[in-house]
Amino acid sequence: MINFKELATEFQTPLYVYDFDYMTQQFNALKEAFRGRKSILCYAIKANSNLSVVNHFASMGSGADCVSIGEVRRALLAGVPSYKVIFSGVGKSDDEIREAIESDILYINLESEAELGRVELIAKELGRVARISIRVNPNIDPKTHPYISTGLHANKFGVDLNRAKRMYILAKNSANLDPVGIHFHIGSQLTQLEPIRESAVIVSDLVRSLKVLDIELKFFDIGGGLGVTYKDEATIAPYDYAQAILSTLTGLDLTIVCEPGRFLTANSGYFLTKVLYEKQNGDKRFVVVDGAMNDLLRPSLYNAYHKIEAITASQSEPSKADVVGPVCESGDFFAKDRELPQLEHNDLLVIHSAGSYGFGMGSNYNTRGRSAEVAVQNGEARLIRKRESFEDLIALEKEFLPSAK
Numbered sequence: 001m002i003n004f005k006e007l008a009t010e011f012q013t014p015l016y017v018y019d020f021d022y023m024t025q026q027f028n029a030l031k032e033a034f035r036g037r038k039s040i041l042c043y044a045i046k047a048n049s050n051l052s053v054v055n056h057f058a059s060m061g062s063g064a065d066c067v068s069i070g071e072v073r074r075a076l077l078a079g080v081p082s083y084k085v086i087f088s089g090v091g092k093s094d095d096e097i098r099e100a101i102e103s104d105i106l107y108i109n110l111e112s113e114a115e116l117g118r119v120e121l122i123a124k125e126l127g128r129v130a131r132i133s134i135r136v137n138p139n140i141d142p143k144t145h146p147y148i149s150t151g152l153h154a155n156k157f158g159v160d161l162n163r164a165k166r167m168y169i170l171a172k173n174s175a176n177l178d179p180v181g182i183h184f185h186i187g188s189q190l191t192q193l194e195p196i197r198e199s200a201v202i203v204s205d206l207v208r209s210l211k212v213l214d215i216e217l218k219f220f221d222i223g224g225g226l227g228v229t230y231k232d233e234a235t236i237a238p239y240d241y242a243q244a245i246l247s248t249l250t251g252l253d254l255t256i257v258c259e260p261g262r263f264l265t266a267n268s269g270y271f272l273t274k275v276l277y278e279k280q281n282g283d284k285r286f287v288v289v290d291g292a293m294n295d296l297l298r299p300s301l302y303n304a305y306h307k308i309e310a311i312t313a314s315q316s317e318p319s320k321a322d323v324v325g326p327v328c329e330s331g332d333f334f335a336k337d338r339e340l341p342q343l344e345h346n347d348l349l350v351i352h353s354a355g356s357y358g359f360g361m362g363s364n365y366n367t368r369g370r371s372a373e374v375a376v377q378n379g380e381a382r383l384i385r386k387r388e389s390f391e392d393l394i395a396l397e398k399e400f401l402p403s404a405k
């Protein structure tokens, strides 16, 4: 049991706390599900890109799925070997492509014909052969929140099957491209297995038809997306997930690459925020806290549910309240109409499932420094990111003030 009160006193609030032992368990559970098959878990570091978190997964043998060259650099800095780093994303700049090729990463996931052209040209300029994989958009509805659905043709991600095939033929005939993998990722927070299985069927059929053309791929990259429980959602068991995928690969000798983010970190994380005060507008009750949408955006952006635990001496009957932050937006809330007891100044709220897409989607809106981050491992807590100070926030601007000249 993590002693949140002690952590809040020691490190102050707002604060992110991550249970590293939980991350280890999740990683091992997923790795175990693919046992007996060649597989690489490439942690999707966008979910939580703190260097110590990435290092924790690297130490267990994880690779990294990256979506910018900044993430590639983070992964390498945190100890992920370059041969386990993959680089995805619909828009990569020439500089990013150049650096990725020079860093000799496992492969670049291509998301358009135009991108194939750029990567080929840059590899040629560098006198290198770029290992590539192609992200296929299987046009399957993943049945998740529309903002995090990616596997439909209406979404900007990947290429359709016919295009993918043409691209593989181009790559095969290019002296500067080596097509080594195939990729699909239909969405995030997936709680139903069928769309994943259907996608794997479609994509593995494409692998078979490429074999006929003498294009032999090595990596079958199934993306990420495994959902987790925020409230009471039923999710997919890792074993069922692995079996559904593996059942589509009979006769193919492929290494599975999986890019889990949320599954590994979401429920490892807690966001700690203190109550400033309560207020009432007419009949409406608000609990105003010191954390805000700039710290944890998911409720504002997706209307996402995060469980909130109140640590308080209050014995009062719970009643409905909105939990809101100090930011100047009505969208600045963590929960609406949540049952909570009467709260006092300095009572602590623990917001659960905050380990993925929490800190990383934070901002400095309203000149608020981002929270500190703390790791808890084997019963010990340690700081893994300092709280941002006002000086940090203005560091890149203050030299431009007339008074500074």
Ligand code: LLP
Pocket (backbone or CB within 6 Å): 044, 047, 065, 088, 148, 185, 187, 188, 189, 190, 223, 224, 225, 226, 259, 260, 261, 262, 263, 298, 356, 357
């Ligand atoms: N691979 C690719 C290519 C991805 O785009 C993503 C997530 C992942 C792997 C990891 O997906 P996961 O296992 O975490 O579901 N901010 C949103 C989620 C955005 C997901 C973006 N892509 C949220 O807070 O729900």
